[in-house]
Amino acid sequence: xxxxxxxxxxxxxxxxxxEGDVTCHVLDIYHRHxxxxxxxxxxxxxxxxxEGPWDLIKFRTGPKIMSGELSLDLMQEIHRLAPKSFELDxxxxxxxxxxxxAKIKDNPERVRSFKAxxxxxxxxxxxxxxxxxxxxxxxxxxxxxxxxxxxVVSRELSSKEGAKASSLLDMGxxxxxxxxxxxxxxxxxxxxxxxxxxxxxxxxxxxxxTENAAKFDIPAEVILSDNGTPSRxxxxxxxxxxxxxxxxxYRIADVFLETAKRVLRNGxxxxxxxxxxxxxxxxxxxxxxEVEIIRRRGYAVLKSVKEADHVxx
Ligand SMILES: C[S@@+](CC[C@H](N)C(=O)[O-])C[C@H]1O[C@@H](n2cnc3c(N)ncnc32)[C@H](O)[C@@H]1O
Numbered sequence: 006x007x008x009x010x011x012x013x014x015x016x017x018x019x020x021x022x023x024e025g026d027v028t029c030h031v032l033d034i035y036h037r038h039x040x041x042x043x044x045x046x047x048x049x050x051x052x053x054x055x056e057g058p059w060d061l062i063k064f065r066t067g068p069k070i071m072s073g074e075l076s077l078d079l080m081q082e083i084h085r086l087a088p089k090s091f092e093l094d095x096x097x098x099x100x101x102x103x104x105x106x107a108k109i110k111d112n113p114e115r116v117r118s119f120k121a122x123x124x125x126x127x128x129x130x131x132x133x134x135x136x137x138x139x140x141x142x143x144x145x146x147x148x149x150x151x152x153x154x155x156x157v158v159s160r161e162l163s164s165k166e167g168a169k170a171s172s173l174l175d176m177g178x179x180x181x182x183x184x185x186x187x188x189x190x191x192x193x194x195x196x197x198x199x200x201x202x203x204x205x206x207x208x209x210x211x212x213x214x215t216e217n218a219a220k221f222d223i224p225a226e227v228i229l230s231d232n233g234t235p236s237r238x239x240x241x242x243x244x245x246x247x248x249x250x251x252x253x254x255y256r257i258a259d260v261f262l263e264t265a266k267r268v269l270r271n272g273x274x275x276x277x278x279x280x281x282x283x284x285x286x287x288x289x290x291x292x293x294x295e296v297e298i299i300r301r302r303g304y305a306v307l308k309s310v311k312e313a314d315h316v317x318x
Contacts (some may be wrong), residue, residue, distance in 0.1 A: 007059050008027045008053065008062070009029075009057070009063070010027060010030065010063050010065075011030050012066050013065050014039065015042075018040065018046070022063075023046045027046065028202065029048040031050050031053070033207045034230065034231045037049070050208050050229070052208040052212040054079070054086060056169065057086050062092075065096065066094055066095060066096070067095050067281055070096055073139070074139040075139035075282075077105070077117070078140075080109050081117065082170070091211060115138055121136070122134050123137070125155075125182060126186070127152075127155050127156045127186050128156065128160070130186060130189050130190035131189055133186065133217075134220075135147070135181070135182065135185075135213075135217055136213055136217055138209045141209040141210040142210060149304065150250050151179065153304040154246055154248055154277075155246075156302075157278050158187050158299060159191075159308070161274075163196075170274075171198070171243060172202075172243045173188070173244040174204065174241070174264075174265075175187075176234075176264055177205055177206075178204060178210065178214050179248075180214055180229075183246050184202075184246065185218060187244075187246070188201050188223040189223060200241070201225040202225065202242075203278060204228045205227075205229065205230075211228070214227050231260075232260065233264035237246075240271075242256075242273055243269075243270065243273050244273065245274070247262075247265065247277045248278045251285075255285065258296070261268075262275070262289055262293075265277075265293075266293070270311070275289075275310075275311065276306055278307070279304065280304055281305065284309060289309060294308075295310065
């Protein structure tokens with residue numbers, strides 16, 4: 006009996022659920038690591054569900070677990086995989102569950118594309134049509150914080166001082182918004198970024214960023230990771246950019262800044278963005294002694310230069 010669990014985190018699982026030949030599918034590599042660590046269970050992290058055949062697919066969803074669009078997208082994939090049996094573990098109101106089922110029952114054979122395309126640009130750069138998918142940040146719209154960060158970094162790198170920057174790491178790249186806008190702007194200025202690396206922990210973000218880099222003809226290495234970059238990259242970047250999520254009490258922002266400190270060369274520059282600098286500034290100061298705040302679009306871009314002899318506090 007081969008079972009596929011979809012939409013579960015480590016904290017949702019029990020030993021009973023993992024009896025037999027069970028595979029857990031997750032979209033974020035952080036969840037794969039947590040399931041492996043806590044349960045020593047088989048987990049795969051891929052943008053799409055693994056091919057079967059499956060005897061049972063169990064799908065956990067609900068408004069607090071994922072967007073309605075991601076639910077529909079995964080239900081469509083489950084339908085295509087044609088498991089022998091299917092169980093829906095819906096967390097939420099019955100009305101919402103019925104609405105979801107009704108959308109599928111309308112026409113279960115209908116295959117709908119959930120891909121979105123939307124424009125973004127920075128001054129002096131081309132208008133780029135980004136592709137995104139449900140689950141990927143930001144799907145269907147650009148993030149104003151990310152755009153503010155891309156605008157500030159593009160402006161600074163186009164200036165005389167920034168003329169030498171040729172390597173950039175975009176951590177938590179989502180669909181590639183910041184790194185690819187800056188990369189495109191620098192290419193237009195005749196100073197291309199020769200070493201552009203985009204990292205995200207979400208498999209669908211990596212899928213979208215890879216597709217966007219190819220579509221815009223910007224060479225980039227795209228990496229799926231929740232714990233920074235390989236050690237071969239230490240000390241090798243001129244610029245670090247990051248628009249971290251803030252839902253974890255700055256724990257993830259801390260991982261971003263620890264990576265920034267490690268991957269930047271001495272004199273390299275770290276830029277992060279947030280709505281309110283008061284929360285992020287003390288975290289950034291643990292890794293960089295000076296933080297300059299640049300205001301843009303109602304956001305704060307926090308800029309720091311890596312100094313050779315700064316000891317972590
Ligand atoms: C606020 S979004 C920013 C996305 C994109 N840079 C933008 O500005 O539109 C934060 C991104 O960080 C990613 N992320 C969260 N934890 C991460 C980690 N530990 N390592 C790498 N990426 C992570 C999320 O998947 C998400 O794509």
